[in-house]
Amino acid sequence: MLRMFRTINGQVEQIQKPENGSWLCLSAPTDVELANVSMETGIDLADLRAPLDDEERSRVDVEDDYTMIIVDIPTVEERGGRDWYETIPLSIIITQSAIITVCMQDTPVLHPFMEGTIRGFNTYMKTRFILQILYRNATMYLRYLRIIDRESDKLELKLRHSMQNREILMLLELSKTLVYFTTSLKSNEIVMEKLTTLPRLKQYPEDEDLLDDVITENKQAIEMANIYSGVLANMTDAFASIVSNNLNNVMRIFTIISITLSIPTLIFSMYGMNFQEGMLGMPLTDKPWGFAVIIGISLVLSAIVTWFLTRSRMFK
The missing domain is CATH 3.30.460.20 (CorA soluble domain-like)
Known part of the structure; x- marks a missing residue:
């Protein structure tokens, strides 16, 4: 257009x-x-x-x-x-x-x-127009950097209880954006330095303050991009460990459940075995209330094992 x-x-x-x-x-x-x-x-x-x-x-x-x-x-x-x-x-x-x-x-x-x-x-006023575009450009960088900072804060809240990779991948995407921003801002800084010594562009005294503002805004954007990039890098590493710890907690619960269920499974498996006639059978098999007693014993043993595992240092 x-x-x-x-x-x-x-x-x-x-x-x-x-x-x-x-x-x-x-x-x-x-x-x-x-x-x-x-x-x-x-x-x-x-x-x-x-x-x-x-x-x-x-x-x-x-x-x-x-x-x-x-x-x-x-x-x-x-x-x-x-x-x-x-x-x-x-x-x-x-x-x-x-x-x-x-x-x-x-x-x-x-x-x-x-x-x-x-x-x-x-x-x-061509020289002033160029400086105004560069100043507007630097302020746009600062604006987007603040938006990225707010986005990272929202992701931080989600990551506190997250076990998925989606949020971490979004953090990595923001980190990549900050790298692009930093590289571009440093390249723009070199261009500004060349403009200050370019004889073809007329330097007017009234534009000196604007040029100083442009350089200051660009340097501030570079500093903000570097700070946010470092923060995001540390945050990504920290929350990668948090996700791993959350996964370990889930596996700890599943391990306790599987060990607890193995107790009644073992007892019922033994009582389900076939014995030859004339041999001594399993305890309480000849009692009318034996089935209820065996179930009670299985539940008690499972409760004891669960209590022990939840307080064991191996599962903390």
């Missing part, structure tokens, strides 16, 4: 044709849209296609007529009825007359710019 915007009288408005100082937003673009933008702006088609590869690395490329900045942004993917988080590339291309953003999907990072809710946003 190709959408074009331009700041007119302080308001962000959507336009139909590219103009000087406009913003061209390509979200999940078609080949026709990419070809048209390439012809209109003179940008190499390969550079426009670069962020459509989800394995594309963050970098800054300086060409003769334009500068391309690729950063990783967070995104949400629904799998199995749950939201999972990953990172995808976003390309920001600056030319003399316009700024172009390219992404493989419609990202919420850019929605506030389209809606005009970002304070001080102006399509003519």
